[in-house]
Amino acid sequence: MNKFFPDRLSLWIGPLGTAVVAVAVVAVVVLVSGIINLAASIPHPEGWANILHYGMKRAVAFHAGDLKEPDDFDADWRVAQGAAHYGHVCVSCHGAPELGQNAVVLKMRPRPQYLVESVDQLSNKELAWIVLHGVKYTAMPAWTDADREDEAWSMAAFLRKLPEMDYATYRDLAYGQGRSITKKLDVEFGDHFPDTRSPAAKRAEYRSSTPASGFLEFAMQDTLLPMCGRCHGEDGTGRGIGAFPNLSMQNEQYLKKSLEAYASGERHSGFMRPVATQLSQPQIEALAKYYASQPDVRAPGADKLDPALVEKGRQIAQDGVPSRNVAACLSCHEQTQFTSRVFPNLSGQYATYTENQLKLFAKNDRGNVGDYNPMDELSHALTDEEMKAVSAYFQSVEPGELVQEKAQ
Numbered sequence: 001m002n003k004f005f006p007d008r009l010s011l012w013i014g015p016l017g018t019a020v021v022a023v024a025v026v027a028v029v030v031l032v033s034g035i036i037n038l039a040a041s042i043p044h045p046e047g048w049a050n051i052l053h054y055g056m057k058r059a060v061a062f063h064a065g066d067l068k069e070p071d072d073f074d075a076d077w078r079v080a081q082g083a084a085h086y087g088h089v090c091v092s093c094h095g096a097p098e099l100g101q102n103a104v105v106l107k108m109r110p111r112p113q114y115l116v117e118s119v120d121q122l123s124n125k126e127l128a129w130i131v132l133h134g135v136k137y138t139a140m141p142a143w144t145d146a147d148r149e150d151e152a153w154s155m156a157a158f159l160r161k162l163p164e165m166d167y168a169t170y171r172d173l174a175y176g177q178g179r180s181i182t183k184k185l186d187v188e189f190g191d192h193f194p195d196t197r198s199p200a201a202k203r204a205e206y207r208s209s210t211p212a213s214g215f216l217e218f219a220m221q222d223t224l225l226p227m228c229g230r231c232h233g234e235d236g237t238g239r240g241i242g243a244f245p246n247l248s249m250q251n252e253q254y255l256k257k258s259l260e261a262y263a264s265g266e267r268h269s270g271f272m273r274p275v276a277t278q279l280s281q282p283q284i285e286a287l288a289k290y291y292a293s294q295p296d297v298r299a300p301g302a303d304k305l306d307p308a309l310v311e312k313g314r315q316i317a318q319d320g321v322p323s324r325n326v327a328a329c330l331s332c333h334e335q336t337q338f339t340s341r342v343f344p345n346l347s348g349q350y351a352t353y354t355e356n357q358l359k360l361f362a363k364n365d366r367g368n369v370g371d372y373n374p375m376d377e378l379s380h381a382l383t384d385e386e387m388k389a390v391s392a393y394f395q396s397v398e399p400g401e402l403v404q405e406k407a408q
């Protein structure tokens with residue numbers, strides 16, 4: 001009997017194999033010939049764009065389950081932090097309330113969504129996941145510092161509020177007082193922050209900062225202080241919201257090393273890395289000098305701290321936690337005796353910022369500024385409550401107060 005379909009399984013192998021090889025040959029010919037037109041000038045057919053976007057949303061929904069929403073997701077400081085970064089990086093593709101999107105990105109395929117109108121379709125977790133991981137084949141970038149999930153949550157907190165924001169609210173949140181800063185630093189662009197990586201490492205990945213990664217090439221345009229001031233304020237006090245660290249009370253050496261460490265990637269932050277990688281070495285030095293020379297101001301809000309918490313924190317700062325071998329914070333910080341090492345000042349810093357840094361150290365996610373970092377190990381030994389207490393204590397102290405006590 002002459003059947004078209006063979007009835008024994010083993011007889012299928014030959015014809016199936018031939019079919020697979022034929023398909024592969026056609027695929028290679030199509031690929032090599034270049035016959036498929038990838039022009040972005042031709043929009044995706046309607047149905048195809050929908051299928052792709054549906055697939056992307058299903059993948060995000062599937063993977064986002066692993067993230068854990070922080071308890072303070074709605075906090076104002078998170079929204080302010082997210083807004084400032086959005087205004088620096090994301091706005092160029094996704095547009096802003098009442099402003100719409102840039103004409104250039106409307107020609108991207110796929111087209112970045114106008115998030116003001118589309119974020120309602122995504123859950124908090126899905127937003128944080130997209131921010132953290134980006135989306136392949138779309139130009140939606142992943143977060144520069146993959147271990148800063150906390151920063152992705154701040155972005156999500158802002159995106160959640162975006163649909164209800166009008167232009168003026170968005171502008172004030174994202175640009176702060178940056179718009180009114182006219183002060184300029186007298187500094188030449190000079191040499192770029194030196195790239196110390198091996199030639200092989202340089203070849204493997206283009207250096208993010210040469211040429212400047214500039215979404216807004218502020219470093220080239222002499223708009224340094226308006227840029228930093230958007231988040232940290234012209235005086236370095238961080239706009240009073242706890243979203244941005246107080247730089248006014250920080251020492252010059254630590255400010256300089258922090259900017260270098262963000263630029264080289266040794267200290268991790270998706271907010272500061274895109275900023276720091278655009279700076280040249282003379283600009284880093286001039287900015288460190290500028291903020292260090294501002295009057296040392298304690299972060300506002302110290303009067304609202306819980307006195308019992310502050311007192312508990314004072315004990316940890318002065319005595320450490322002997323039962324768990326945690327050294328007294330003041331044996332290193334606010335000291336002048338270890339001149340060869342760089343210790344950040346903590347007095348007058350926002351409690352939210354200090355607490356967050358301690359949590360990052362405890363997860364080994366913070367990265368280093370100097371070549372000596374005992375903080376990872378030390379923070380592992382602190383409980384969440386102790387981190388909160390000691391952070392509150394340091395916000396309650398006037399900058400320099402403890403250093404003077406020592407000197408007496």
Ligand code: HEC
Pocket residue numbers: 052053056086089090091092093094108110111112113115118119121127130131135138139140141155159
């Ligand atoms: C270079 C352009 C570009 C930049 C910069 C960019 N995105 Fe995107 N983004 C895209 C594109 C393109 C998509 C579309 C993905 C798709 O349709 O599958 C996207 C998708 C998204 C989505 C999903 C929207 C939806 O409705 O499905 C979110 C949320 C998002 N981006 C947030 C951000 C945030 C926050 C930033 C800044 C940290 C940012 N993006 C920066 C290009 C960009």
Ligand code: HEC
Pocket residue numbers: 081084085088224227228229230231232243244245246247250254255256258259268269271272275287288344
């Ligand atoms: C979009 C907002 C934003 C902009 C713009 C910005 N910063 Fe920051 N900056 C932050 C945030 C958020 C942090 C905390 C990051 C972290 O968790 O490590 C920070 C941290 C820092 C630190 C470390 C402080 C410490 O106590 O360790 C320095 C120094 C700093 N910024 C300097 C600058 C300078 C100088 C500029 C301008 C060239 C600038 N920043 C622009 C948001 C910003």
Ligand code: HEC
Pocket residue numbers: 245316317326327328329330331332333342343344346354355357358367368369370371372373374375378390391
């Ligand atoms: C043995 C010395 C030492 C002790 C003790 C110590 N620190 Fe530190 N701390 C450092 C050094 C060094 C750094 C800078 C690390 C780096 O970034 O590379 C630092 C950094 C920090 C930072 C980051 C500051 C910023 O602006 O980003 C915080 C917050 C901090 N310490 C809090 C504490 C607290 C709270 C205690 C007490 C529980 C403490 N430290 C005890 C040496 C110490």
